[in-house]
Amino acid sequence: MPRRKFRPFIACPKCNWQPAGGEEWQCSCGHTWDTFSTAGQCPNCRHQWQDTQCLGCFCTSGHAAWYRQPNPAGSWYIISPN
Numbered sequence: 001m002p003r004r005k006f007r008p009f010i011a012c013p014k015c016n017w018q019p020a021g022g023e024e025w026q027c028s029c030g031h032t033w034d035t036f037s038t039a040g041q042c043p044n045c046r047h048q049w050q051d052t053q054c055l056g057c058f059c060t061s062g063h064a065a066w067y068r069q070p071n072p073a074g075s076w077y078i079i080s081p082n
């Protein structure tokens with residue numbers, strides 16, 4: 001089984017589930033891809049998704065809220081993907 005790239009700076013804002021990286025999200029055009037590799041834009045039809053559904057808790061959150069970075073105190077800042 002191939003290893004997936006681990007990205008600790010991307011996590012669901014509601015349950016903290018972290019995607020492993022891979023083609024897991026599907027656009028309304030039918031294309032399947034890793035939404036975090038394109039900041040939420042479908043590479044097939046170029047639709048820019050503003051929300052992303054978590055594959056852990058199935059809740060939907062704004063795509064930008066998934067991107068985080070640690071601060072010195074050990075908590076997380078939310079950062080923009082662009």
